[in-house]
Amino acid sequence: MNHTNNTQQSNDARHDDDAALTEFLSSLMDYTPTIPDELVEHYLAKSGFQCPDVRLIRLVAVATQKFVAEVAGDALLQCRARQSAVVKDKREKQQKDKRPILTMEDLSKALRDYGVNVKHQEYFADSPSTGMDPASRDE
Amino acid sequence: MSHGGGESGRLLEKSQHAKRKSGASGDEFAQAIAKIAVAQICESAGFQTFQQSALEILSDATIQYIRNLGKLAQSYTNLAGRTNVNALDVIQGLEELGSSQGFADASDIDHCIASSGTVRELVQYFSEAEDIPFAYSIPTFPVVRERKPVPSFLQIGEEPPPEHIPAWLPAFPDPQTYVQLPTENEGATDSNTRKFELARLHTRTDRSLPNLQNYTGNGSGGPSSVAPVGGSEAKLAVEGNPFLAAPLQFGEKEVSHVVPPAKPSNEAAVRNLIDQNCLLDNHVPVLDTFAPPIEAMKSWSCDSEDGQKKVLLNQRPAVQFKIGVGKKSLGIALELSSQNKGVEKMSPWSGKDSEKDDKKIRAEKILKQSTDNPRELAQL
Structure with missing residues (x-):
């Protein structure tokens, strides 16, 4: 259980990171x-x-x-x-x-x-x- | 910002000056822009003035940073088997470039690239940094001029003159653009041919010099009246010589005349003579020394020819000339006889007499060698 919890957390974190990265990249579009x-x-x-x-x-x-x-x-x-x-x-x-x-x-x-x-x-x-x-x- | 504009204006002047000084390396424009950008960033960091060299070095370092980052990202892309770079490749490149300073989570090998410490630092910087646009608007560079290809026959709408040229090939230019060319070319070829002829004349004169030497050489070897008396055979020999003239010495030349006799019986004697010549390198004394046996041979051959007058009548003058030059006479006389088909008749006496001659010549030779050798050695 614990293990699955950990992986889930890390997966969530990765999703967060991915989201942050895509957000950052899309914000670059407006930046000069x-x-x-x-x-x-x-x-x-x-x-x-x-x-x-x-x-x-x-x-x-x-x-x-x-x-x-x-x-x-x-x-x-x-x-x-x-x-x-x-x-x-x-x-x-x-x-x-x-x-x-x-x-x-x-x-x-x-x-x-x-x-x-x-x-x-x-x-x-x-x-x-x-x-x-x-x-x-x-x- | 106004200050930055002033700086960049000065920079442009400077870069133009540098261009004039260093000559075109093709990258001055980009370098000047990099300097302006770096100056703007430095200004935002708090600097108000700068040393020219410091700014140059910082902009150079910036350019190198961009190029290194591009190279690393491209190599990571190629490592993954792709050609188009994506964001993760750039981030990996950033991690590698930042590994000298270190970044957050650098020690964690298994971390996701998207959650890299460099990205977080970058996002932080991005959120804090003030938005300073570049002072100028730049056209895209380097400017690539579009080439205007020559229209093909098809585009012009005319038929290619010769049928073997397909219509999609570029059309010929207008005739007046190349009509005048042939005359110029002719002039050029004329001058060329003139030069060529001049060069040929020079070579001809050069070639005639060894010929003259041949004549004089032959003169020293035998009587000077050889050439006129010798007739067509002698002339042929002299004319054939120029190709062999330069590398050969006269002793060897005369030998070359003697080599092709048709009679195997006389060859032995002749070869002995050749050997003698080759040994002594200078045939004139040898010929003189062998005069008596050769004279004897001549008299025999003359007698025999007198006996067969019907056959050899035409060749009389040539035979007399051969009497003048000992060795030549042997070879040529034999050739002539073979030509005149007097071989069968001549073979019996030549077979007998040549044996006698061989013995005589050998005996004489041995004697002469024993007497002449010390002299010849001294000469050599």
Whole structure:
């Protein structure tokens, strides 16, 4: 009896999961992800993925968006931690550093958790102003 | 959002700049769009500015993520024996991609794919995330231009000129498009043939050089008047030579004339001579050394021919020429005699005399070899 009960429960749970999945997939129909469908479709076609269903494209788009958002969130945390450490040292720079900047330093740390190794060249000039203010760069 | 638009505008400029610099890899448009999208997501995450290189790397990572997910989903589909991807394949791909970070229920092997932890996380993110549409409307890409096929005979409605061409094949182009072509082609072939003739002339002159060497070589071997006196046979020999001329040396050439005699009785003597030539590599002294026996042979042959004047009258001048060149005379005289069907008559004396000659020649040869060998060795 107990056993049948368990299987029934699991069956119910599976039905619930299936229902949740189909609901999620159908809700994707109305959703416009930030990563455009055309882009995702293009790259999926390049890797051999063929499917006429827009929901799957959207599913991939949402998953990718989640991935990027997580990486960006981690990078933001890195940035905040760095800034707070700096702010402890130099109080006068607090105002200036308020705007968070997506830098290679933070990004490479964040991406390392996701299996992407980014080696930033030491003297790589990101912008024309890179070498202008050594004091702000040293931080 | 306005800020994002500004960013993307700058991005487009940058991407155009990059395109000009790096040359067309065919994917700049997609990469630029990926950058814009990633910048929008970063903005929603809380960043306000970014380093250009950081954005490039993040967008590259995003593209790789999409491609990896597509590849994994496709491989799971193929594993199941299907060609069209379904949602469960994508979820399995997501689980594999997320296995480095780990997800809820990852340790449970038997869990249903539909109840995967990744899906739950995704649903959670989906419900929390704000709906940020892409800043631009994008046409579907890559743009595939439709090819306009050439209309067939059937579509045009005209009959194919030759009957063996079926009507469904593409029609011929208008005649004026190809009418002028033949004249151009003729011009091209004319120039080609001209070139070809020039090249042939060059080769002819090249070929005539070895011929000249043949002449001079023969001259050194025998009297210089050989060619005119020799008649058709000698000319044939000289004309036949050019194909053999380049690789052969003159000693070997003269031997080649001697090889086909019809008489087996004289062959032994001739072969001895050939051997001698091959050994010494330079036949002129050998010929000189063998002059006396050959002279003797010549006189015999002349006598015999005098006896059979009726048969060999026509060949008189040729026989005299053969007297001039010892070895040649043997071979050609025999050939001529066979041609004139004087073989039967000649066979008795040649059989006897050749035996005597052989003995004489061998004796002489052995003597000469013993005397000449040290000299020849020194020469070699």
